[in-house]
Amino acid sequence: MTGIREIAIEAEVSPATVSRVLRNPELVSEEKRLRVMEIINRTGYTPNSLGVGLRKAKSNRLVAIIPDAISAFNYPVIRAIESIALEHGYSLLLGDTQEMVSRERSFAAMVRSRQADGILLFCPRLPFDVEPSIPLSEQLPPLVNACELVPINGLAQVDIDNALAAEDGVNYLLSLGHKRIGVVAGNLTSPSTRNRLEGYRRAIHKAGIAYDDSIVKVGDYGLEKAERATLDLIQCPNRPTAIFAFSDEMALSCISTLYKQQLQVPRDISVLGFDNISYANYCNPALTTVAQPMADIGKVCMELLLPQLNGEPMPVIKRVLKHELIVRASTGPAPTR
Structure with missing residues (x-):
């Protein structure tokens, strides 16, 4: 099956150049653009709709991919997300993965089938196969990663230190x-x-x-x-x-x-x-x-996701929120022995 990588090899350009021809052709020289387009037309290649097409077909639903949806920590985060989502006409689906990679990918695939418009990812793995030489923002649907961060540059992320x-x-x-x-x-x-x-x-x-x-x-x-x-x-x-x-x-x-x-x-x-x-x-x-700041984590996630849902590119940013030590009665001076 012909993909961006195969087209790039035949056209003697990088996969990123092929991607730019498809998305921002004005940024590519005429010679390279014509060479790439000739191969695309000849092979009948159609771009993956994940990054582009799904921004046009609205389901008005978001999916939160989360290891444990009922944990006492996750509940306030999800509640804040859902409150803001509803204000903007979106409902929220919970994808409880129980740390299973297969479930993470299954819930992420909801954007392919038009069941969701965007993803709030609380797992440390990206549930999509991506081409390293192409910016993630050009390959992914609207997505924000929080709390358990994927160790990849190029994502919108929210966490504490x-x-x-x-x-x-x-x-x-x-x-x-x-x-x-x-x-x-x-x-x-x-x-x-x-x-x-x-x-x-x-x-x-x-x-x-x-x-x-x-x-x-x-x-x-x-x-x-x-x-x-x-x-x-x-x-x-x-x-x-x-x-x-x-x-x-x-x-x-x-x-x-x-x-x-x-x-x-x-x-x-x-x-x-x-x-x-x-x-x-x-x-x-x-x-x-x-x-x-559990509620704030949810709010910032939506601040970063909503512009993407309106067609803006994914911001490459990591928002680090403040923590606070709360002293109560369960701690005291070390006992003498």
């Missing part, structure tokens, strides 16, 4: 005298997890504390796995005096598990979370956490 946010949280624990800080991390394939772990390591390194892999456990952003990770941490020979969980939901699981083991929070062990979900202020003790 996860490494700095984690570093700030750990620095607070260090200021309370904690020198042995355990971690309940998320999925290690997750960019946010890796960045938060980087911030943790950066903070303890600056404090002159050696990194100890034995007190870094994977909770995978799940309640049961966080429980098992907490049990592993308190069974260590030199038990941590504080636990940093990479999500509030895992932090709540940590607190529950510690109480079942007759350990008091924060008297025996302090617990720090991440996100500032609505439940964080209503548990006992109330959870100290690094807050993400």
Whole structure:
């Protein structure tokens, strides 16, 4: 099957030049343009409608491709997106992928079948095959990537500085005298997890504390796995005096598990979370956490998506929003032993 790459090879030009002939022919010299067009006409090639045609056929629906649509963190983000989408005449479809690549691609394919006009991508993989030599904005439908960022240049992206946010949280624990800080991390394939772990390591390194892999456990952003990770941490020979969980939901699981083991929070062990979900202020003790601006993430996603839906090119931009440390009752001075 003839594609842009094959046309480029025969015409002795780059794939990007073929793309410009199809989209912005005035930017290409007449000689190259005629050579490319002769091959296109001879082969009967028709451009992929993904990047262009779908901007013309409106379904008035958007699809959010998200690993866990019912998580306490994702709900405020999605609610903010949906509110703005409705104001502009769009309904929102939720594509809950459960971390499955096949589902990510299946939901993304909704734009091909005219079931959606744009994508809000909360997964760290681009669910399309793309040609590296051609700008992404020329190959993709309206799309914004948030929270779990695809490691590719050329996208519109929204996030916080996860490494700095984690570093700030750990620095607070260090200021309370904690020198042995355990971690309940998320999925290690997750960019946010890796960045938060980087911030943790950066903070303890600056404090002159050696990194100890034995007190870094994977909770995978799940309640049961966080429980098992907490049990592993308190069974260590030199038990941590504080636990940093990479999500509030895992932090709540940590607190529950510690109480079942007759350990008091924060008297025996302090617990720090991440996100500032609505439940964080209503548990006992109330959870100290690094807050993400969840509603603002959703709003900025729509700020970047709406112009694309109106035909403007995808902005190549990464919007980094501010985090905030919220101090509550689950953290206190390190116990003396």
